[in-house]
Amino acid sequence: MKDVMGIINLMENEGFLKELSYYRPVAAVPTGGRYRIIDFVLSNMVNSGIRNVGIITPQKYRSLLDHMGRGKEWDLDRKRDGLFFLPPAQIHYPMGIYRWDLRHFCSHLDYIDFSRQKYVIISGSNMICNLDYKAAFRFHQETKADMTILYKVSTGRENLAHCTVIETEDDGRVVDMAMNPVDRKAGKVFxxxxxxxxSLLVDLINGCASRGDCDFVKDGLIKNLHKLKIYGYRHQGYLAYIDSIQSYYQHNMDLLTPEIGQELFFKHGVIYTKVADGAPTRYKETAKTQNALVANECVIEGTVENSILFRGVKIHKGACVRNSVIMESCVVEEDALLENVISEKQVVVTRGKHLKGEKHYPLVIRKRTVI
Known part of the structure; x- marks a missing residue:
């Protein structure tokens, strides 16, 4: 796929993740013990042979730059093509800064125009999956479509309140799209x-800009649905749509299922991330762990069950962590209990404290909190 470039559009609603996105964009939210959300879509592109990737960044992108650097871990540190950060357009209107994504596409048309590839794959970052874009690209060429969009059939477990759902004919052609659908428990999720x-992307951007339109999906796709030959390609594998604290928590709990973890991290290629060298985790005599993902540099003296621990977490003697996601450099002191908790970085839970959320409404602890 050397003739295909990738654009990752990070102009997503950050409010859904509340405390987790106070200091970072959704794409930079840690997940799975040592990864960031953006690692999945970027690794999918690289594993499919794409070597030119542009990232349209939101306003607060310092943590994203720190994580990705020059793209070395994804083999995008190159003299030709490589990884490009496309900062947000500061377009001021009487009501403040204009943030919808088409304006940001428009401000980076020079990057798109001067890229030497003929085709483009546009993706958000909050759909976590492991897929092969080569198969979808072959489908696009075989159907001679103007555009191919990828979708997943809902299992009924997801809340589709913030999704876009599509309808297709028997041959796969898309005949309808709906944002924020009324029926939130079934459908084909875009x-x-x-x-x-x-060239089609450039025409859509210029056409929308000339009419004052501002949203790529609503104005670029839905309004042109009957003018363009748009087909849907079905993704058959695992998909996590991160649009809330609950969906983030559920996705991390899903990783504790071996079949899901194996598929997500290895099925169509390895998921790459920033490498941080460190010592192996130390399990002391009193440590008890069951069904847990534990990163390096941790020290465990207490009990860890059905949980994910990031780098440098310390679980003291007598402490218990159950059904929780504990991010980097957290400390859980003696006889403390955490259950159904998402803990941000550098949190200290002092001796004897009991913190418990609900399975469908986990408790979230903000960064650097001492309890």
Missing amino acids: MEMAIMEK
């Missing part, structure tokens, strides 16, 4: 991924 010729 994965916010689209394949098209670069």
Whole structure:
């Protein structure tokens, strides 16, 4: 897929993740013990042979730059093509800064125009999966579609309140799209991924800009649904749509299922991330662990069950962590209990404290909190 470039559009609603996105964009939220959400879509592109990737960044992107650097871990530290950060357009209107994504596409048309690839894959970051774009690209060429969008059939477990759902004919052609649907428990979920010729993308951006339109999905896709030949390509594997604290928590709990973890991290290629060298985790004599993902540099003296621990977490003697996600450099002191908890970085839970959320409403602890 050397003739395909990738654009990752991070202009997503950050409010859904509340405390987790106070200091970072959704794409930079840690997940799975040592990864960030953006690692999945970026690794999918690299594993599919894409070597030119542009990232349209939101306002607060310092943590994203720190994580990704020059793209070395993804083999994008290159003299030709490589990884490009496309900062947000500061377009001022009487009501403040204009943030919808088409304006940001428009402000980076020079990057799109001068890229040497013929095709482009556009993707958001909050759809976590492991897929092969080569298969979807072959489908796009075989159907001779103007555009191919990727979708996943809902299992009924997801809340589709913030999704876009589509309807297709028997041959796969998309005949309808609806944002924030009324029926929130079933449908074909648009994965916010689209394949098209670069020239079509430029025409859509210019056409929308000339009419004052501002949203790529609503104005670029839905309004042109009957003018363009748009087909849907079905993704058959695992998909996590991160649009709330509950969905983030559920996705991390899903990783404790071996079949899901194996598929997500290895099925169509390895998921890459920033490498941080450190000592192995130390399990002391009193440590008890069951069904847990534990990163390096941790020290465990207490009990860890059905949980994910990031780097450098310390669980003291007599402490118990159950059904929880504990991020980097947290400390759980003696005889403390955490259950159904998402703990941000550098949190200290002092001796004897009991913190318990609900399975469908986990307790979230803000960064650097001491309890």
